[in-house]
Amino acid sequence: MSEEKTIAYCMKCKAKREMSTEEAVYTANGSPATRGVCSVCSCTMFRMGRTEAHDSIPKPAKQPTKKKSKKK
Numbered sequence: 001m002s003e004e005k006t007i008a009y010c011m012k013c014k015a016k017r018e019m020s021t022e023e024a025v026y027t028a029n030g031s032p033a034t035r036g037v038c039s040v041c042s043c044t045m046f047r048m049g050r051t052e053a054h055d056s057i058p059k060p061a062k063q064p065t066k067k068k069s070k071k072k
C-alpha cells in the first residue's frame with residue numbers, strides 16, 4: 001500500500017501542494033472537508049470533499065438557525 005497524499009490548493013503558494021497533517025473535518029454547513037498544512041509554506045489548507053477518514057468521525061447534526069427572539 002502506498003501512502004496517498006492529499007493534494008490541495010494553497011492560497012499562499014498559489015499552487016497545488018501536498019497536504020501534511022491532514023484531518024477530516026465537517027464544515028459549519030455539515031459538509032465533509034479535509035484540513036491540513038501546506039508541506040511547503042506551512043499555512044493552513046482546506047479541501048472540500050468526503051474521504052475515508054470521515055467514516056470514523058461523527059457527522060455533526062445540522063442545527064437549525066431559528067433564533068428569533070421577538071422581545072422588546
Ligand SMILES: [Zn+2]
Pocket residue numbers: 010011012013014017038039040041042043
Ligand atoms: Zn503553501
